[in-house]
Amino acid sequence: MQTYLLSALVNNHFGVLTRISGLFSRRGYNIKSLTVGETEDPLVSRMTIEFFGDEHTLGQIKKQLSKVVDVINVSVLTDAVSRELFLVKVRADDSNRETVKGVAEIFKAKIVDVCPDSLIFEITGEENKLKVFFDMMKNYGVAEIARTGVTALQRGELTK
Amino acid sequence: MTGAKITVKCLLEAGVRDIFGYPGASLLSLMQAIGEEKKLNLYINAHEQFSAFAADGYARASGKVGVCIATSGPGATNLVTGIANAYMDSVPLVAVTGNVPLELLGTDAFQEVDIAGVTMPITKHNFIVKSVDSLASTLRAAFEIAQSGRKGPVLVDIPCNIFDETAKFPPVQNISRSSNNNPAIDFGPVSGLINSSLSPVICVGGGVIASGASDEVKELADKLCCPVVSTAMGIGAFDGTDPRCRGIVGMNTSGEADKILDGSDLLIAIGVRFSERMLCALRGRPGLKAVHIDIDPAEIDKNLSPFGALVGDAKEVLSQLNVHIDQRVSSAARCENVSEDPGIFGVLNEVFPDAIFTTEVGLHQTEACRKLKIKRPRGFITAGGLGAMGFGLPAAFGAAVANPGKKVINIAGDGSFGMNMPELATAVKYGVPLVQFVMNNRSLGMIEMLQKNRSENVKYCDLPQVDYKSLAKAFGAEYYSASDADSLRDSLIKAKKSGSVVLIENIMQELI
Incomplete structure (x- = not known):
């Protein structure tokens, strides 16, 4: 069992996301995250699917996805750049703001909102780094978190 | 040209001549356009579910795409069981539904249902047409998708105002779908497994019929001098009267097929999907390896990890694979034919050796699968995957429309007949002389049997006592009864000679 990243190019129509998420729930594929956004071609979207499981299920996901009429291409990413973005709201007032800021600087997290009793940080990176940042921030009291899910691109040559 | 006329032109262009459906307010313009086109016949069933089943039976009997139409809301939802049935058995179907006008979509208007949302998991693909300009290309795509690769149902939902809007009828564009840049298949591993097997057995599924690969399967069986078994969906893919044909495998196996598997070391499965009912055949037989040939790559390694696999259309794959297979010398039969007494089904075969048989769902169906001898592909039509009671009679109607002059016999239990009785009147109305054979x-024999198998009390299985003679008369059908082999034969011969719809009531002394 391990984490896999799949990248799917799909038609940029309404309803395509429903088709694909419906396929996952119907067949019982447990996915960790799914992100989608328009690509360089406005008719095409890229979906990045993060899946934790075994190779057999991975093969089935790939084959079942390929059968969906709106799916143009599916690939399992083997050597990819992957990123996720977290927005983290942390409790911080005059007493600890500087400390929190100091820790955040180590992670290159950006402050995007300041309130008398809280800060919102924006941080991007690979999942592990974000997790460590999040664990650190928990010490100060995390109020809320919003995650984008993983998006990724295979390194190197054009795959299309 | 109006959207309604565009729809009609697209249907003609796709080779459609017969449509099954039910009128409704959102179909008014389409119905007028169909009515004005002499080449199209629209058959009105008693219920939209029967329209879907009839289109399904039509497709299975003819190999063409079945077409059904229904109005918005309840008309569309009534199609659902029929669409699911076609999806499970990979039957090419195009369902066209009218919907409320475009500007009312999403407002919970009268008879509005998001049928595209409802049918997403049971269609190969579906469309909502949002502009008359995309109507023709959408309908063309629907027919393309329904028949390509692993076949299946496609639904096109059309808001009714689009039937009245006008657009130019666009010429066919030759869009070469960049699907088949097939890499050369390596036949080595699979042909190696086959050539080195000691006692192979071929198992044919619905994919052999869909692909029209019966001749290629026969060639393979000739080369290997081996027996052939079948799934329920594969019945007729290999001549059932050929002594090498040894019945069906799986949960409802014939004892004969079981014996064959016991003595085999390689199962060559062609156009099957290894459903859990079929997988029983492999359980407890660790010495039996499988190779899998199927058009759908997602079926390989889904329920069973085969020792070898080939992905592609059965006919194309086999015609190439057969070249690599060594001719064997015929040896003595691997086990003697131990056919069960075919009983009622023997008499049916005797009187109707070349008919098309359809079935409902239940004990009569499993018995028919085991005991009927079907010579040709498309000669046996049954709801294999979904097991939808009520399928048989409308499917027989569709099969009969597809094959004028050919006898179609629906084998039914009285439970299933209770679900689709009004369709008998439809057959009478259109003068489609099918035979409704009610056992x-x-x-509800199968449920009664299951309850008894679990040592439970028999509950909720008793059915209303219907006077079928009066029923046949009321619907305008001929009626004959039978209670033993001789009276059955007499009744069937009368039915064979008759040009009308015939209801035969076979009074059973026991459950089956």
Whole structure:
């Protein structure tokens, strides 16, 4: 069992996301995250699917996805750049703001909102780094978190 | 040209001549356009579910795409069971539904249902047409998708105002779908497994019929001098009267097929999907390896990890694979034919050796699968995957429309007949002389049997006592009854000679 990243190019129509998420729930594929956004071609979207499981299920996901009429291409990413973005709201007032800021600087997290009793940080990176940042921030009291899910691109040559 | 006329032109262009459906307010313009086109016949069933089943039976009997139409809301939802049935058995179907006008979509208007949302998991693909300009290309795509690769149902939902809007009828564009840049298949591993097997057995599924690969399967069986078994969906893919044909495998196996598997070391499965009912055949037989040939790559390694696999259309794959297979010398039969007494089904075969048989769902169906001898592909039509009671009679109607002059016999239990009785009147109305053969055991036999197998009390299986003679008369059908082999033969011969719809009530002394 391990984490896999799949990248799917799909038609940029309404309803395509429903088709694909419906396929996952119907067949019982447990996915960790799914992100989608328009690509360089406005008719095409890229979906990045993060899946934790075994190779057999991975093969089935790939084959079942390929059968969906709106799916143009599916690939399992083997050597990819992957990123996720977290927005983290942390409790911080005059007493600890500087400390929190100091820790955040180590992670290159950006402050995007300041309130008398809280800060919102924006941080991007690979999942592990974000997790460590999040664990650190928990010490100060995390109020809320919003995650984008993983998006990724295979390194190197054009795959299309 | 109006959207309604565009729809009609697209249907003609796709080779459609017969449509099954039910009128409704959102179909008014389409119905007028169909009515004005002499080449199209629209058959009105008693219920939209029967329209879907009839289109399904039509497709299975003819190999063409079945077409059904229904109005918005309840008309569309009534199609659902029929669409699911076609999806499970990979039957090419195009369902066209009218919907409320575009500007009312999403407002919970009268008879509005998001049928595209409802049918997403049971269609190969579906469309909502949002502009008359995309109507023709959408309908063309629907027919393309329904028939390509692993076949299946496609639904096109059309808001009714689009039937009245006008657009130019666009010429066919030759869009070469960049699907088949097939890499050369390596036949080595699979042909190696086959050539080195000691006692192979071929198992044919619905994919052989869909692909029209019966001749290639026969060639393979000739080369290997081996027996052939079948799934329920594969019945007729290999000549059932050929002594090498040894019945069906799986949960409802014939004892004969079981014996064949016991003595085999390689199962060559062609166009099957290894459903859990079929997988029983491999359980407890660790010495039996499988190779899998199927058009759908997602079926390989889904329920079973085969020792070898080939992905592609059965006919194309086999015609190439057969070249690599060594001719064997015929040896003595691997086990003697131990056919069960075919009983009622023997008499049916005797009187109707070349008919098309359809079935409902239940004990009569499993018995028919085991005991009927079907010579040709498309000669046996049954709801294999979904097991939808009520399928048989409308499917027989569709099969009969597809094959004028050919006898179609629907084998039914009295439970299933209770679900689709009004369709008998439809057959009478259109003068489609099918034979409705009801095995009346006054019970939901299969459920009764399952309850008894679990040592439970028999509950809720008793059925209403219907006077079928009066029913036949009321609907305008001929009626004959039978209670033993001789009276059955007489009744069937009368039915064979008759040019009308015939209801035969076979009074059962036991459940089956």
